[in-house]
Amino acid sequence: MQLGVIGLGRMGQIVVNRVLDAGHDVVAFDLSEEAVATAAEAGAEPASSVDDFASRLDDEKRIWLMVPAGEAVDATLDELDPHLDADDVVVDGGNSHFEASVRRAEATDAAYLDCGTSGGPAGAELGFSLMVGGPEWAYEAMTPVFDAVATGPAGHDRMGPAGSGHYVKMVHNGVEYALMQAYGEGFELLADGRYDLDLEAVARTWNNGAVIRSWLLELCEEAFREEGTDLGDVADHVSGGSTGTWTVQEALEQEVPVPLIYQALAERFDSRNDGRFSRRLANRLRYGFGRHEVVREE
Numbered sequence: 001m002q003l004g005v006i007g008l009g010r011m012g013q014i015v016v017n018r019v020l021d022a023g024h025d026v027v028a029f030d031l032s033e034e035a036v037a038t039a040a041e042a043g044a045e046p047a048s049s050v051d052d053f054a055s056r057l058d059d060e061k062r063i064w065l066m067v068p069a070g071e072a073v074d075a076t077l078d079e080l081d082p083h084l085d086a087d088d089v090v091v092d093g094g095n096s097h098f099e100a101s102v103r104r105a106e107a108t109d110a111a112y113l114d115c116g117t118s119g120g121p122a123g124a125e126l127g128f129s130l131m132v133g134g135p136e137w138a139y140e141a142m143t144p145v146f147d148a149v150a151t152g153p154a155g156h157d158r159m160g161p162a163g164s165g166h167y168v169k170m171v172h173n174g175v176e177y178a179l180m181q182a183y184g185e186g187f188e189l190l191a192d193g194r195y196d197l198d199l200e201a202v203a204r205t206w207n208n209g210a211v212i213r214s215w216l217l218e219l220c221e222e223a224f225r226e227e228g229t230d231l232g233d234v235a236d237h238v239s240g241g242s243t244g245t246w247t248v249q250e251a252l253e254q255e256v257p258v259p260l261i262y263q264a265l266a267e268r269f270d271s272r273n274d275g276r277f278s279r280r281l282a283n284r285l286r287y288g289f290g291r292h293e294v295v296r297e298e
């Protein structure tokens, strides 16, 4: 089978490599010539533009987009659209908002599959977990590619109609935030608590048979091993947050309580503030009602 891949960054190169390793052909394009050259070295057929890319694909085009979510997806689809018809399949494997995916599925002539991709660059060896939404025939047509990119046949499934794949991935990321927060709080208590503990040893012990063992906990173990039990100079700053924000917005709309996911998201936002206004005001209000001393900045 032949697959065209657009977007050859951290994730796209893995898609290329895994599909090539499974014995399929790949045509590759990226705005970065360096990224195209890397894919070509791995065995992909390089393309120099979207038009050139489309001209190298078979009549029934099978395309995987792995560009950043948002404008890049729309820009790529705008350029691809004149080359697409109803026999073609386009997969968006990025972290797009599910409503954008529904809109794009309606707008294009091709069959559109929204594919939530989990595993990250670190999961390259094992393969990814793929959550796919869109027409059943298109999912079936892409099965050899999904088998190659995922951990295998059990690593992907069709979640439902257009949007459902990215919807499930959005919630997956919300769960990811809450799990990270829970591990973070537990290790913070251990770090600041009564015993002088080696947190790498704690994580390793937990990872061997404990109820709370997981890949994220293995990554905690790795972090303590590589950064030290006090995390060295790793800053109190967490970036990102779009998928968690969408999860909380959707939970509010559906009136489903997700306090843990919200709290984890709020902690991220809080990590980017040097001095929280609300806490400074609380500091001053305690003086207002109780004549408690105001703690002043040095």
Ligand SMILES: NC(=O)C1=CN([C@@H]2O[C@H](COP(=O)(O)OP(=O)(O)OC[C@H]3O[C@@H](n4cnc5c(N)ncnc54)[C@H](O)[C@@H]3O)[C@@H](O)[C@H]2O)C=CC1
Binding pocket: 006, 007, 008, 009, 010, 011, 012, 029, 030, 031, 032, 035, 066, 067, 068, 069, 072, 073, 075, 076, 093, 094, 095, 096, 117, 118, 119, 120, 121
């Ligand atoms: N890195 C991760 O852990 C994961 C990322 N994702 C999602 O996968 C998608 C890609 O992520 P990464 O590979 O990490 O990003 P990246 O930034 O490493 O790579 C993106 C690539 O797309 C190319 N690109 C941007 N606009 C383009 C355009 N209009 N036409 C052609 N190429 C274009 C860039 O040159 C770059 O090579 C994003 O939606 C991301 O949210 C999903 C799961 C995990």
Ligand SMILES: O=C(CO)[C@H](O)[C@H](O)COP(=O)(O)O
Binding pocket: 095, 117, 118, 119, 120, 173, 176, 239, 240, 241, 242, 243, 244
């Ligand atoms: O989807 C992912 C993991 O599952 C990606 O790593 C994503 O980039 C995480 O972004 P954010 O931290 O902003 O949610």
